[in-house]
Amino acid sequence: MLHTALQTVTIAVVAGVASTLLGRRLRIPPILFFLLLGVFLGPLGLGWVRPESLGNGLVVLVEIMVAVILFEGGLSLSTHSFRKAGAAIRRILLISLPLTGLGAAVLGRLILDLAWPKALFFGALIVVTGPTVVGALLKAVSLSPSLRSLLDWESIWGDVLGVLLSGVALKFILSGSGHGPERIGFLFLERLLLGLFVGVLAGEILRRWVFPFVMRLQEPALPGVTAFAAALGIFHVSNLLSEHSGPLAAAAAGLVLSIGKTSAIEDVRHFKEQISIVLIGSIFVLLSSTIDPFAVAAHWPGMLVVALILGALVRPASVLVALAGTPLPWRERLYAGIVGPRGIVALATVAYADILLKGDPVMPIITNLTFVIIFLSGAFATLVSRPLAALLDVELPSSGLGILIVGIHPLSSQIAQFASQRIPVAFLDTNPSTCSLAQGWGHQTVCADVLNIHVYEEALEQGYGRLLAISNDDALNQLVAQAAAVQLGPHRVFRAKADAAGDPLLMETPHPPRQAFGSGFSVREALDELKQGRATLEVLSVDGKVADHVTPLLIFTEDGKGVEIVENREGIRGSALCLVRKPPRPDDRQAF
Template sequence: MSHDALQTISLSIALGVFSYIISRAYKIPAIVFYLVCGFVFGPAGFNLIRTEEAIGGGIAPMVEIAVAIILFEGGLSLSIQGFRMEKKAIRRLLFITIPITGGAAALLSHYLTGMPWLFAGFFGALIVVTGPTVIGSILKSVALNQRLEILLNWESLWGDVIGVMVSALALELILVSKGGVITAGVFAHLLLGTFVGSLVGLAGGVLLKHIVAWLEKLKDPALSGIASFGGAVALFYISGRIVESSGPLAVVVAGMYLSLKCGDAVVGIRHFKEQIASLFISTLFVLLSAFVNPMELIHLWPTMLAVAFILGAVVRPLAVHLAMAGSDVTLRERWYMGVIGPRGIVAVATASYAAFLLPGFPYEMKVILNQTMAIIFFSGVVATVLCRPLASLLKVRVPHAQTGILLVGSNPMSREFARLLSRHVPVAFLETRRDACSLATDQGFQTVCADMLSADVYEEASREGYDRLVALTRNNALNELVALRAASHMAPGRVYRGVARRAEETLLTGNDNVAHVAFSDGFFITEAVRRMEKGHAWLTEKEADELGDGDIPLARLNGEGKGVLIMRPGIDPSGTLICYSRKEKTAAKVGAP
């Protein structure tokens, strides 16, 4: 390996990982940092990363693999239930917003930057993608209402698929017809690609499901992720070999099938894919960012910035409002989706891939690459800066008291607590034992049966809207270990640990910033479970002024029962409360179960 190649790859890995860590720490889309690193260390800056000289055309297959990983991971994360809830709005978003955005981008590219129609059409097709990686970062930083999360997630993933497939057709036209008219064969190719991609993806998903089920029996959690990663890349390649550009659809369909059929195993698959994708994709996109030299087209940047502004401030909001007209989506939600529409990593990948395949059109591809980078950077910055204040201003942010609650440990006390909580907020159980999982599921609760100490479980729960956790096992050490692990993935002050029994050494103190003591210093889970099993205690809703000596408040209802706050020491009970109540004759000591 030459010195330039080693230097380019090593520096790209280091900068990519650094960018990813900073993006996770500050909840900012990583693509923004990738672009900055590529600009600073590429030809426009220090010229230490020389992508074209060091790697050349070898980066093209890396781009295809990256697209396969991103879209497969997106398919794993999509909720079929979410589609059923918002299918009308999702269809309108995909089939009205995307064509309007793409058409407007093509017109702007042709009339403002002077691109020939075929290249303008290619630019319009690739710029419609928003990208699950960028939207995912935004959704982690702000708790939006369920409808907005569903719509943004579905648009980001299927927008990628549609954009990649249509831009591939536009690219094919440039390669084959070189300015000729669009023929019926192009549309037939699109239909055939849709059919083949869906079929290969479904068949591959079924095969991967059986492979994952077999690997689960080996008790090695890493194997399912490795097999799924290899399977996704293989499906992308096989489908693309049968019909050009059908690979993206195949991996999304396969990912969605696994998400629907593999249950808890999907958590481990997502965790592995996030690790491998983080290293590979971060490195690749620093390389791609360094492939572009903005200084070569400095005279066009005022025009390109105007295109970026018009697309983000005019076209996107207008397209969303037109698509959502007549739907149940509120005006506030339409404005939020209209303003928060960042372009994503797949757009960079598609534009870069095209640049390698079209060496005979250097000027046109430089303009498209620079324009794409400009739109991605500024739309990402705007989305990052505005996503939280705009959500609060438009009142589409879910208040802390209305976020979902993850209960760790299934027992008679926690299940009854969950039953009362579920009247007001989403509730799910996390358990390790299969029998406890089955019992909670049989009683109608959403249940995750997985390792309580696995960090990826808590990140997945947070992604699903469960931003609070209460550890209620009958083991103090386990409650504290769970709280420590969960606190690193949830916002400060949203993790609670129950006290299992009296006079037991603890790892955390009541004043620890990692997790609050749940309910009261004098509430002990094992004693409460024993009394409830004997019929000497129960959980109920009471007003604060009705509390007796045998009552311990566990949670307070907010806003006409539309939210719940978990009680902890130091908070005075008020309003309507969920209480642990004992028979007076058993209350030998006030505050003890």
Template structure:
């Protein structure tokens, strides 16, 4: 097969599996593994190692390095304020408990020789970010277990590779034929190499941070320079010590993530896009590279080994390592179950399998099928159970996806109350304590602070919300909020208030590329909405039916009214002036209508909202002035 066609097929299969998983709400890793197996062992169409030749292994190594660097960019030390003790315990002693228990399972159950079992169990301590990240994105876990699993997956990956390096170097260098070094000499050499690799990653991370902060690199070159530096870091560290590059690029990513760079979000998003492509392609390549002989070489003892790793080794190591931490028992049980293996486990197993055979340990060739068995079993088992199990244990967001409203006002509070009546979770955020008073008076959940600050990550579980409404008085700030949070919410579900002059191609408006979608069926600013609010306008929920059709409803509410939202088949669809909408029988329509229309429309489900009288309005204005001292 032509290399260009093979690369195209790999990319299409990987990204296609990701898209299909998104559409069907299934674990992406499972579909990528199935795609690779169908193209490789089943159909025999794709044989990556045979097609790519000598480029295959280096390409896998570089891809794993970039994936780990991107994972390091997600790790901020301020996340450890709540889970720092748990993360430290999962790394030490958690890794070493998993290593010991895994060795016993590999040696006693799978029947591997003691040296091979020791090396292989070192590799199996990893819970790679290549599979953890998609699972967390799918399951929408609560912040604490999600943070623990994310940190463990990224930190343990290089540690598992280094444990394998340590065992192999001890076996190799203590062999009289290789010079007969003592175990202490080998350990000292590996520790020195690990320290140098880590220091190299930190130094290059600090250099990149200073270069970007001081303007030594132009904006358009920042991403290429960063990617090139990652490759340099990976290659130099591997030259210092085998597989030291994994440790170095992880350290580099964590260093940059905590350097408080102004452009870190743009860099992080670009690197995540690259990582998604690499994860998709590499996982398809690894599974397509399997052969029927490898698949059929597995025995019942291997199946028992996999079962022991899932139900004994992982839970025991996690529960023992988290003794004395504030992590709840439900969280410990969930973390003890979730431990999918990924690309690093397979890649490192393939690397050392051949080397162990060269040293005379013939059972080393069994490492590759065992690694694939672990990867596939854990990916399928954990991928299909993490969501239902987390929801049953109360560690994931259940119910309807919520709406995050940025911008406190009487109008947004009234909208939030109406959404709450529909059993939709609502959070109203604002940096002004005074602006949140109407929401507090209605008993709505609020967040006092700047939504764009790092503090918001620790107080808002963004996984609960799938829609963003930026409805503050400043259209530029609304656009900035939509741009920054579009990655969390999906840009198609980020909306902002905009006056007619702020929508479209108006030359004085904020660029359309930075804005969210204009909220409401007609562009209106907050000032215009607040004026209508004090004139007695209100929200009205109406059900469209066969007897009360869309045309009759639109005629009844009049041209001045604006459509805010449509509930169709249990899903909320906020209306935007940039896209026409059509009403159908069965829809529930939320409209903002004048007092002359309130409670006049057939099928109305909303109690009449009283027009605020002059006294109440004066009270609100007086309290607003007093509240200014709180901001």
């Protein structure tokens, strides 16, 4: 038995991590790989993964996973993103989710003949989208900041509300007819308020006392481990006080830490992301291996009809109704309605209920129905999310992302003036007097610590998805690029060489930023040439071949809607801002 349990967990972890790596490599959500491998490796396939060998341990692992996912989800949210799409977020949570749940319950009742308590339980658990699938989708598709915020907030708080509602419905099922509607409402309100209270209180304790103490110990590994223990503790204590309130408490505590800008938050996020990769993948594989579609073969036609109607009609209609009248453009509303993949929290919730209601003949139907909805919605999101974003014109290409510029001088001012004709551009500097100089030149500024990674997190939410480090100090450029790459990604961070000679003391990083303006360019040399009149900045039409005395810096994209930062001289076409060097005069040449 011990060997079987160890084998099951080991293979599930390996399969889960391998699926995550494959999904990242293909830039698609890995949920399909989780589901397929779970079935293939489970009792219906090779039989290598046997969840029954874990006994009640599977429930424990599921609860740990939910606590970590929602705590990390709360950490990833910010009040700025809520302000950007606050009306849409509120309406999607308060209108769309209940409509989707009610529609799912009606479908379960009419098509599968589920009793109303079981139908309402199914409707409550299936409303969730989930950060595990939506987060992977947002990494694969670059969307507008408002649409990103909407999908992100729905995935976190939709999970929380779904777990709360399904927990209340499950309580009603277990107690038979012992609870009337008023009692059900009271239970939900009790869990909602208690979960919020425990989460906010615990988050404040962590923010004010625990993490400052941990940071004073100066051990880089401690913040993440402390947060992991705190997430489990908060989840468990809240559940002890009121059943199924733990998910809300974990998410609320994470949000408090995010809003409070806790100094250790990035160490915590990094550790939580690593733990989440292991937990999510392995437990998704474990839960998928419990599915037995042959046990409910007679109900499969009805289950497929429910899944298709829910995804093709109920979800889009409820989102469009909820978002009607909001500032969100209709294309973004339609995208949010069509793309709504269900995630692991729905599967974990139904697996938990299946264990509590062991032997109930209806639970295999609900379990398999949840599985097929997750599979179909995940497959649809995987295959359609990027083409649909392009079709609806809601995908934001990298050339359309705003640029933060570090380094204020005449050259960077001209670059900003050129780029701001198409995209948002702002200067980032720590010194208030330098920010005032940029403002005097007519530029937007962000006056903040350039080495604070939270600055780049907020900048990304405001549409500034790229950074150009172009100061005349190579060390500063490198440090800024390293800080920005944590949030923006190294592929969206550009660093220009400050000194033609370079600095041998600079250390290369595993994921270096991209080279801006080519290897032959240096900021100090360009500034010197501009100051002495030996070079000018001109907008030229470039057609593939660039003269030796011309260095392209920025170029408009062909559609005229974006700006690309030039990395090399080859294959450049279009309207470009170029550094044009003048031929040397005879009296400037050295005599030999």
